Amino acid sequence: MADITVAEPFPIFAVANKYILYDINTVTYIRRVHHICGVLIGNIPQAAQQNVFSGIPLELIPEEARLLVERGSAYIVDDVASHRRGLTDLSAAERIAFVSVLEKQGLEAALAQKRKADKKREKHFEKAGGKARKRGPDREDTELESASASYAVSRAASVVPNDSDVQPLCITPTTSYPPLSAPKPTTALLPPASPSYDLFAHLHSKDYFLSPGLRFGCQYLAYPGDPLRFHSHFLANGVAWDQEISLLNIVAGGRLGTGVKKGYLVGGKDDSRDEVRVFCFEWAAM
């Protein structure tokens, strides 16, 4: 895992205002190099409860996507538009190539299917032949056996795939790139900056791993290292510099944070001095 590198900038696919990565190499790479974990959202439909074992795709929150774009490590691709454009803009040669790729895949799949069926059949006849042999040295049986054995041999001979009469399966492509060519890097699309983006970028620049903190009632959970190794230290909430903070929110955050042995952290950017300042609350009477 340590030596996986991905050519930068890599694409982040935007689908319905979600920022999604499909490539497992990119996922491990940004976790190691950029300290961005995202959330794995690929569930097994039959076992939706097993959210511990979610797989790719990985969803990035807009702050994470924006940070990667601002660093120049990634670019945003509007997935739907680029897919549509990629299909309509195909030249005739490309279109033929695309169709032939699909046909080739379909043929391979059909062949694989056929081989599997043949193997199964062969196995079945072997089993049937073995049973017949066990029944004893009866003459008729031996005749039968030799007959079935010769049949099995003849079947085995016919198993050699006769590829010409196989109909290719119709394939629905599961990935767009390839067969479509990857979209060009652009800086036109930038995820919108939420009011708490400054705090996010600030904490990230201090080498914190940040993850969405909804289950702890905050915006971000700040981990001192990889979340697999550490518990989070802070429940971070971003506020504007002159925004009024309700006393009840501070009480709630302080109680909650102290109750789970974390600090309730509030931070914002002072635009006049261009610096982010953060404050931490602790509920003393617990």
Place this chain on the structure above:
Amino acid sequence: MSYGTGTRNRRPNYAQLHARPLPLITTPLPAFIPHNPLSLIRILHALLLPYIAPPPSHPAPRYQAYFSPATRSVHVTDPAAVRALWESGFFGKGSLSRSEPTWLEGEKRRRGLGAEVTSEEVTAKRRRERVEFKRERARLEREAVEEQLRKEKIAANGGAVDELVEKVAALEVTEVNGSAQAGESPETVEDPVEVVVEASDLKAEAAADPETAPAPSVQDVDIHLVNQEHLQLSLEEAFFLTYALGVLDVQLPSSSSPTLPTNASYLHLFRTHSRFPPSATLTPTDPFLLRYAVYHHFRALGWVVRDGVKFASDFLLYERGPVFKHAAFAVMVLPSFTHEYWFEDPLGVKERRRVEGERGGRDWVWLHCVNRVQTAVVKTLVIAYVDVPPPGEEVDDVGDVLGRYKVREFCLSRWSPNRNRG
């Protein structure tokens, strides 16, 4: 620390002390006993008495309080009124205490005048014990870890340890011999020092711990302690006592007319001061109106309603009162804009957006946070939606103003799949 001195502090009889749920006097009808015809006479007497000499239902002089704009609260200083308001209905909080005004008792105890133990002291003691317990537990854990490490080290070194132990023992013997040769045994050198240290430790502890410290004699103490505490009523409580119960007179701090003429003028005053800075432009979304609607709603249902800022909510609901039971519910007040005015009139839309953005917005993060806090303290979160009416003409009838508000309750509890799997 000394535990259980033998004489157990008896708790006051709370059921008797707080027998009246509100500071009003009720005279129930005597029971009718069919085989005792004389009981009819008692009932008749009770029925007719109000026409001849009505028994008092309110305290004879109304309780006096004054409004403090700086703290946005109403202060009661008369000790009798303070006790009455606390004992019947649990109104207000002591300005120097946690809730019940017990500063004077605590101060007397502190000076060795032997008053009753206050709840703050009980809490402080419990916290001290908890800290002590945690320290002890951490020490034991640390020792266990060290012991384990030592064992592992021995196991890793194998037979080499026995030699090591022998060597160390030999070294000690030679050292002891060396000091013995110098003329003094090590015990005689160390012992006096240790004794002295222990004695001074004891003194320091005694000075630090107020419980074991010798109480100053009564002559040293000024017995005429001035009670520096007052009862602090929130604006909702004060208005409930004034308007709904009619047992309280609120005076203004500096004005020619000390009390206000009508309930409507009190309402105006409290609405003005429910925002900061106080503004005379009143809207139907004034925090005081929203909060008072909920306060009155739950008081009318028989709950003891107290401010819930310490549990990050607007109100706490107690079943009989805080001395009997923990609060079971925490109430958050949320304005609800169901009338079309708030969506069609541009002024209404503007005002609605402003109110919804107050307190940093009420988003999912906020709800999760509040809900988790309430779960941690074993309370159920109740969201009280207050239907805000469109602004109408200002009327003098308080009941008319309040009657336009509707309160809907909504209970929430945290659902975790692990605990709710059937």
